[in-house]
Amino acid sequence: MKAMVLRGYDRPLQVEEVDKPTLGPDEVLVKVAYCGICGTDLKILEGKLADIVKLPHIPGHEIAGTIVEIGSKVKDLKVGDLGIVYPYVSCRDCELCRTGQENICFDVKRFGFELKGGFAEYVGVPAYNFCKVEGSMESLKNFAVLTDAAATPYHALKRIARVTLGQKVLIIGAGGLGLHGVQIAKLLGAQVAVVDIREENRSLAKKFGAELVMSSIDGRAKKEILLWTGGKGVDVVLEGVGSPSTFQGALSCLKRGGSLVIMGYDPSTPLSVNGKDMHYNEWKVFGTRLSTKQELLELISLSSQGSLKPVVTMSVAMEEANRGMEILREGNTPGRIVLTAF
Numbered sequence: 649m650k651a652m653v654l655r656g657y658d659r660p661l662q663v664e665e666v667d668k669p670t671l672g673p674d675e676v677l678v679k680v681a682y683c684g685i686c687g688t689d690l691k692i693l694e695g696k697l698a699d700i701v702k703l704p705h706i707p708g709h710e711i712a713g714t715i716v717e718i719g720s721k722v723k724d725l726k727v728g729d730l731g732i733v734y735p736y737v738s739c740r741d742c743e744l745c746r747t748g749q750e751n752i753c754f755d756v757k758r759f760g761f762e763l764k765g766g767f768a769e770y771v772g773v774p775a776y777n778f779c780k781v782e783g784s785m786e787s788l789k790n791f792a793v794l795t796d797a798a799a800t801p802y803h804a805l806k807r808i809a810r811v812t813l814g815q816k817v818l819i820i821g822a823g824g825l826g827l828h829g830v831q832i833a834k835l836l837g838a839q840v841a842v843v844d845i846r847e848e849n850r851s852l853a854k855k856f857g858a859e860l861v862m863s864s865i866d867g868r869a870k871k872e873i874l875l876w877t878g879g880k881g882v883d884v885v886l887e888g889v890g891s892p893s894t895f896q897g898a899l900s901c902l903k904r905g906g907s908l909v910i911m912g913y914d915p916s917t918p919l920s921v922n923g924k925d926m927h928y929n930e931w932k933v934f935g936t937r938l939s940t941k942q943e944l945l946e947l948i949s950l951s952s953q954g955s956l957k958p959v960v961t962m963s964v965a966m967e968e969a970n971r972g973m974e975i976l977r978e979g980n981t982p983g984r985i986v987l988t989a990f
């Protein structure tokens with residue numbers, strides 16, 4: 649089969665002929681129809697996750713497609729089923745899996761990271777990871793990005809920050825993840841402020857219901873936030889950038905007792921907190937990591953009902969994955985870029 653293969657860091661992916669995955673008894677073979685491109689794929693290509701990814705590698709963790717073959721023990725799925733792939737393969741029997749936290753399983757492996765991903769013609773996945781979608785082949789393009797771009801902010805806002813009705817949420821970075829974050833925060837009944845340097849992204853954030861949009865998290869933005877919140881600050885910040893300056897800016901806008909969720913990160917840049925500020929304000933700073941399969945199923949349902957609109961703003965042919973990566977790196981499209989099948 650054909651795949652886009654990474655043979656060296658800071659080098660383009662190349663089209664190669666590789667072995668088709670062999671199928672275990674509990675697995676299904678998925679013919680990839682669409683695969684989203686994520687900012688983390690850029691980190692992988694740049695070698696920033698070289699401790700995890702082994703070369704040669706096939707990236708891609710936002711996979712949608714059709715089942716073309718099923719393993720001997722697979723029940724409830726059949727050839728021809730359309731669906732998306734929950735990207736994390738967990739052991740399902742460690743303490744964390746047993747307590748509903750499969751996303752941080754002690755032995756978790758991920759498509760496009762430890763495992764070969766969806767920038768390929770086919771991918772073999774455990775039947776458990778295949779989430780069926782009722783819809784057309786065309787609609788799969790939108791569903792593909794639920795697997796991470798919507799799943800990550802959903803888990804962060806609903807489960808980690810536990811956003812409730814009437815709260816005020818600040819989202820830093822309105823790109824692939826943040827624009828879904830805006831919609832999810834609105835669905836949870838919050839009011840939303842957004843910071844993004846790109847005009848097009850700010851206007852999309854507004855379209856999805858953001859009450860306040862700002863271009864950077866500076867002193868002026870802080871004043872606007874304080875005005876918006878009666879001088880108290882926001883209940884929740886979803887930090888999607890992860891630079892020291894956005895992190896400090898985010899903390900300065902946080903209400904006493906508020907929660908900040910670190911969703912975006914740069915592996916080479918540590919973030920610091922002032923212990924005294926943490927003490928006096930009793931701020932809660934959380935990490936967040938993808939979602940559970942159950943949360944992904946909830947997103948499929950929300951999207952099928954039309955309550956959540958997947959933000960896919962461009963598609964690029966799989967063979968042109970390098971061009972797609974470049975467009976993402978340059979920030980030249982506001983939402984997700986999706987690769988279309990070989």
Ligand SMILES: [Zn+2]
Pocket residue numbers: 686687688689709796797
């Ligand atoms: Zn991702």
Ligand SMILES: [Zn+2]
Pocket residue numbers: 738739740741742743744745746750753754755756
């Ligand atoms: Zn586990």
